[in-house]
Every structure is written in structure tokens, then in C-alpha cells.
Amino acid sequence: MLRSKILNRIRLLKPVIDRRCMSSASKTPLTLLEVDDKSGIATLSLNRPPVNSLNIDLMNSIIESITEIEGNKSRGLILTSANDRVFCAGLDLNELHKPNQERLKEFWAVFQDVWLALHLCSVPTAAAINGHAPAGGCLLATACEYRVMLPQMTIGLNETQFGYMAPKWVMLSYLSVLPRRLAERALTQGKLFTTAEALDVGLVDEIAASKEEALAKCSTFIDSFSKANPLARSLTKKQIREPDVQKLIADRAGDLKECLEYINSPLLQDGLGAYFEALKQKSRSKAGKS
Numbered sequence: 096m097l098r099s100k101i102l103n104r105i106r107l108l109k110p111v112i113d114r115r116c117m118s119s120a121s122k123t124p125l126t127l128l129e130v131d132d133k134s135g136i137a138t139l140s141l142n143r144p145p146v147n148s149l150n151i152d153l154m155n156s157i158i159e160s161i162t163e164i165e166g167n168k169s170r171g172l173i174l175t176s177a178n179d180r181v182f183c184a185g186l187d188l189n190e191l192h193k194p195n196q197e198r199l200k201e202f203w204a205v206f207q208d209v210w211l212a213l214h215l216c217s218v219p220t221a222a223a224i225n226g227h228a229p230a231g232g233c234l235l236a237t238a239c240e241y242r243v244m245l246p247q248m249t250i251g252l253n254e255t256q257f258g259y260m261a262p263k264w265v266m267l268s269y270l271s272v273l274p275r276r277l278a279e280r281a282l283t284q285g286k287l288f289t290t291a292e293a294l295d296v297g298l299v300d301e302i303a304a305s306k307e308e309a310l311a312k313c314s315t316f317i318d319s320f321s322k323a324n325p326l327a328r329s330l331t332k333k334q335i336r337e338p339d340v341q342k343l344i345a346d347r348a349g350d351l352k353e354c355l356e357y358i359n360s361p362l363l364q365d366g367l368g369a370y371f372e373a374l375k376q377k378s379r380s381k382a383g384k385s
């Protein structure tokens with residue numbers, strides 16, 4: 096009785112996800128999903144060159160893969176990148192800069208969905224962070240239960256550096272990993288932590304010398320649940336994560352409204368435009384040098 100009550104409650108908490116993965120214009124798969132026959136662990140690799148920036152298609156592809164992993168009885172999920180320099184560059188700035196308003200609404204709803212899907216994923220989750228993970232990339236990593244990172248990369252919620260304030264639920268993801276005082280300072284500074292700093296403050300759990308080692312450490316973490324009953328484990332995770340999730344689910348429309356106003360404000364658009372242009376300039380001068 097109690098169990099079915101809890102299950103019903105959890106079902107209500109789960110976002111309704113009814114989207115099919117859309118292929119990009121180039122028809123390359125935006126995510127690669129492999130399930131290891133022996134271990135039963137699924138590895139989901141982000142595969143949107145050049146930097147796995149999160150557009151609607153990539154986020155839908157992640158959601159679809161998570162749904163598949165939950166349905167196919169995988170024992171755990173490892174999130175990683177097919178790119179060996181960048182785990183995920185965060186939200187696709189093309190979606191935020193001078194946006195089409197209808198598309199922006201869809202984009203924000205899918206962004207909320209992808210976080211909810213990963214944050215509430217019923218199987219154990221770990222991120223093998225084999226490249227830089229700024230902003231939305233950091234958010235994906237912190238939605239996972241465990242993080243292993245390669246040396247000499249950066250990770251953090253750097254939104255204030257390009258003029259944005261992260262939404263409350265994005266901040267909560269940080270607060271679930273970092274002590275409050277540290278999270279406040281890092282968020283207000285828009286700090287990007289180096290791998291060594293991230294380990295020091297507990298933003299990542301381990302450092303690995305190679306992607307293979309990171310994947311192995313993530314598998315070991317997932318194996319650590321072998322003695323736990325899967326249903327009891329997933330219900331426990333959801334109960335603990337519920338307060339953060341409820342804040343967003345209870346007011347998705349309010350979050351969307353706030354974000355649209357915020358993104359469309361001229362000051363933010365100007366700041367974002369300058370930031371994006373500087374990124375493009377840096378990329379051009381790098382290409383010129385090589």
C-alpha cells in the first residue's frame with residue numbers, strides 16, 4: 096500500500112516526455128548509446144560537433160536515450176562525450192542569441208525536461224567528464240550521482256561571466272553537490288574550476304588519467320549498488336531529490352516566463368552577443384595559427 100502510494104507520487108513527479116529523437120540535418124546521430132552485454136551498463140556519448148552545445152535536437156536525443164535506458168533494464172548510465180576535448184559546452188548560444196520566440200519557448204521546455212530526466216533517472220548515473228564542462232555542461236554532470244574528470248579541463252556554472260543569472264533550479268543542482276557558501280561564491284563569480292580545484296571542493300569525485308579509466312571508475316561506482324534492491328534504490332534517490340525537482344515542476348510556466356523576459360532583455364542580448372563574438376573570434380584566430 097505504502098509502496099504503491101510512493102510509486103504513484105513518483106509517477107506524478109516524472110515529467111511527461113513524449114518526444115521522438117530528431118535527427119540533425121547531417122543525419123549523424125547526436126548521441127551514441129552502447130550497452131555493455133556483460134555489465135549491463137549503458138554508455139551515452141554526446142556527439143554533436145564541434146563542442147556538444149545543447150540545442151533542441153541534442154537535448155531530445157539525450158531524453159530519448161534516457162527513456163530507452165530506463166526501459167531496457169540497464170544497470171546504470173554513464174554520460175560522456177564522443178569529443179575528447181569538450182564534454183559539453185552548455186546551451187547552444189545560437190538558440191539564445193536573437194532567438195525566434197516560438198523556438199525559444201520549445202528550447203526552454205526541452206532544457207527543463209532534459210535536466211528532469213537525468214536528475215530523476217531511475218538507474219545509477221555517473222559522468223565521465225572527458226573534456227570541458229562549462230554552464231549547461233556542468234549542469235548535466237551535476238545531475239548525475241557521481242563525477243570522474245580528466246586532468247586539465249574546466250567545469251562550473253559560469254553564467255555571470257556572460258551576463259546571465261542561472262535559474263533557481265540550475266543553482267539547486269550546484270547546491271546538491273557543493274557546500275552553500277562555496278556554491279554562492281562560485282555562482283556569483285561565474286567560476287570555472289580546473290579539474291584539480293573541482294576535486295578539492297567536491298564538485299567532482301575522482302580524477303582519471305584517461306577516458307578509459309574514467310569509464311572504469313564510473314562502472315565501479317555503478318557496481319557499488321549491486322547489493323541494493325533496484326526499486327528501493329531508485330525510490331530513495333527520488334525521495335531525496337524530490338524537493339529540488341518539485342520547485343521546478345510546480346512552476347514550469349513561471350520559470351519559462353521569467354527566462355523569456357530575461358533572455359530577451361536588450362542588456363542580456365548585448366552581453367551575450369559580445370561573448371559569442373569573442374568566442375568566434377578566438378576560434379578564428381586559433382584556426383589562423385594552425
Ligand SMILES: CCCCCC/C=C\CC(=O)SCCNC(=O)CCNC(=O)[C@H](O)C(C)(C)COP(=O)(O)OP(=O)(O)OC[C@H]1O[C@@H](n2cnc3c(N)ncnc32)[C@H](O)[C@@H]1OP(=O)(O)O
Nearest residue numbers: 146148184185186187188227229230231259354374375378
Ligand atoms: C536565463 C538565462 C539562461 C541561463 C541558463 C543557465 C544554464 C546554462 C547556460 C549555458 O549553458 S550558456 C552556454 C555557456 N557556454 C560557455 O560559456 C562555453 C563557451 N565555449 C567555450 O568556452 C569553449 O568553446 C570550450 C567549450 C571550452 C571549447 O573550447 P575549444 O577551444 O575546444 O573550442 P572553440 O574554438 O572555443 O569553439 C569551437 C566552435 O564552437 C563554438 N561554440 C563554443 N561554445 C559554444 C556554445 N555554447 N554555443 C554555440 N557555439 C559554441 C565556437 O564559437 C566555435 O565555433 P566557430 O566560431 O569555429 O564556428
